[in-house]
Amino acid sequence: MRVLVVTDAWRPQVNGVVRTIEHLAEEAPAFGAEIVLLTPDRFRTLPMPTYSEIRLALARTSVVAGMIAAAEADHVHVATEGPLGLAARRACLRAGLGFTTSYHTRFPEYLRRRFPVPERWTYAWLRRFHNAGAGTMVATESLRRDLEARGFLRLMPWTRGVDSERFRPIAGADEFGLPRPIFLSVGRIAAEKNLEAFLKLDLPGSKVVVGDGPARAELAAAFPDAHFAGTLEGERLARAYASADVFVFPSLTDTFGIVILEALASGLPVAAFPVTGPRDILEGTGAGALDQDLRAASLAALAIPKDRARSVALSHGWGEAARMFVENVRSVLARTPPKRAT
The missing domain is CATH 3.40.50.2000 (Glycogen Phosphorylase B;)
Structure with a gap:
């Protein structure tokens, strides 16, 4: 199974969305799935207003549609709601392609911290964005309940993990040389x-x-x-x-x-x-x-x-997170056999 993941969040950004997708691409082959990526580094970008470290892709829907077709994927997963995710969503809807999404970020709360935009407006937009897909993957049960109460449909669990070999107790570690605790x-x-x-x-x-x-x-x-x-x-x-x-x-x-x-x-x-x-x-x-x-x-x-x-x-491995993602996609494909863009 070949899955195209479309994401506005990508290197050199350092955040949970990027880490999640990186680990998904590494772990998914063990569960019979190949992850291919469509990321902003294939487009011209502009800095995001109020947060210049994040670059936004200048992605036309027609161009993204061509890239989706060229990927020859069995399924499209739209990971983010930025310009690239929006273009991919539009391309899938126009071509009649089924797709899933994921809810990584509480944009209504983030936006309210910066601008006087009522949360209910942003949630209404996000609800429309995600409900157009065949399922929305969420990381926790409490988030699922919250989004369900707000009218989000077809919510699916997709947990997160940790590399417990890299992150470990290190005897005598004193990176900062500061007073304890x-x-x-x-x-x-x-x-x-x-x-x-x-x-x-x-x-x-x-x-x-x-x-x-x-x-x-x-x-x-x-x-x-x-x-x-x-x-x-x-x-x-x-x-x-x-x-x-x-x-x-x-x-x-x-x-x-x-x-x-x-x-x-x-x-x-x-x-x-x-x-x-x-x-x-x-x-x-x-x-x-x-x-x-x-x-x-x-x-x-x-x-x-x-x-x-x-x-x-130790009970939270990235392998389990990848397994859940792959099973979610397989459950969607079982309901609606894949149709590839042409």
Whole structure:
């Protein structure tokens, strides 16, 4: 089975969508599926307003339709709702091709943080976008319930995973050389990540932020006692996790939070608000502390054994995530045999 995945999120972006698709392409062949990609690097791009690090593809529907036909795929999966995803959706509808989508990002909440746009307007647009497909893949049960209540149809589970060989406890790791305990946050530094809720906490030891984004300069100036390490990758990122004592995840709007699994795999207990993502991963595991008081959660997480955190992560492999994706596609094809674009 050959599946074309169309995504606006791609390298050099560093985020959960890119990591998910990278791992899907690596793991899917074990389940009888080949993943081919249609990404913005095949088009001219422009910087996204208010977030220049993200480049938006100038993708005409006719051109994308030709690329879909050339891929000779059995199925098309539209992973994102950006310009490339929109063009692919239109091309599939015009050609009568079945397709699936995935819901990675809470755009209504993100957009509201930047502009005075009512969430209900954006949700109405997203509902129309996704309901045109044969199914929408979602990462967590709480997200499924939320979207179902908002009128989204044909929701399908597609979890996330972690590379537990790369992200692991490393004895003696001390990437930062800062006073302990070290409270760490990793991710995009942008308004929607709610990092200020972490940085303003009165905590012992040190606060470290790994990542980059449009809000970095402002937050670094406002919180000079915090250490901003910039973007780290590979072994340096693994050592950064292993050098900390608690992982703090302040986001209120993520649909999952792959960084939570990376932290757990590194032996870090997690402190977070009890919202979609953290709740689905951590509730009932004893590997994290969920509390509306993020300071209380952070201090409580200090008492959690690191081996407990690691054991929870080991049950979340990327192979299982790929299996779920492939089974979702097969279930759609069983209902509607594939029709290839011409």
